């Protein structure tokens with residue numbers, strides 16, 4: 495670990511505040527998800543994706559770095575395992591069908607993210623941690639994320655000030671450190687996951703916009719640039 499992150503010791507006050515909030519948000523998300531029927535989840539996911547597409551369309555965006563929502567993440571497509579074992583793909587297909595070029599991440603062993611173009615669900619392979627990822631043979635390298643007009647990022651919670659709480663592996667922190675300052679960073683969360691603020695460390699890059707199933711696309715106060 496470089497000296498830049500020396501202040502972020504595993505037992506520092508911000509680190510433990512993040513860890514407790516992460517645990518609380520994870521269980522709240524899981525509990526709420528468990529209380530919804532698959533049909534309700536599907537409706538919510540479609541609304542979220544529709545808001546994202548509308549916002550990208552309004553802004554004339556033709557290329558994004560996105561991800562494939564899994565488990566109880568916002569945008570997930572619910573249902574039993576498919577016969578082929580292939581994942582249920584909502585968000586990346588919706589973007590692709592709208593004519594938007596999509597990069598998907600692959601998690602590297604060092605917890606950095608590599609990227610590859612999304613070419614349809616048949617091209618996905620099982621990755622680590624129950625993720626589905628593009629074929630490792632098709633990767634473009636860690637810097638490919640710089641080519642996206644917009645980066646769509648996962649989050650457990652987002653503050654109205656742009657602060658973002660992720661899974662805690664630092665994958666997106668590493669990836670976003672490479673992205674040009676003017677590139678919009680759009681987090682997808684459920685409505686009750688948009689908070690006033692979440693704890694941050696110096697390496698955390700604020701997101702500029704958030705999309706929720708009911709609230710739609712909301713520019714945040716951290717937003718320094720307009721498309």
Ligand SMILES: Nc1nc2c(c(=O)[nH]1)N(C=O)[C@@H](CNc1ccc(C(=O)N[C@@H](CCC(=O)O)C(=O)O)cc1)CN2
Nearest residue numbers: 561562563564567599601623624625648661663665666
């Ligand atoms: N759908 C989706 N894809 C994504 C992410 C994400 O958050 N959601 N990522 C965002 O970074 C990257 C993958 N990052 C990950 C980082 C850590 C763990 C992990 O440690 N998983 C534990 C369970 C605890 C957890 O969910 O974090 C495990 O499987 O044992 C999984 C993925 C890239 N792709």
Ligand SMILES: Nc1ncnc2c1ncn2[C@@H]1O[C@H](COP(=O)(O)OP(=O)(O)OP(=O)(O)O)[C@@H](O)[C@H]1O
Nearest residue numbers: 499502659660661662663664665666667668671697
């Ligand atoms: N640019 C970077 N290079 C290397 N390590 C980093 C970088 N940014 C953050 N880290 C490390 O990643 C770890 C996790 O950071 P943090 O708790 O902010 O994760 P997160 O933002 O919740 O997760 P994610 O980015 O995966 O969504 C920390 O140990 C941090 O020091």
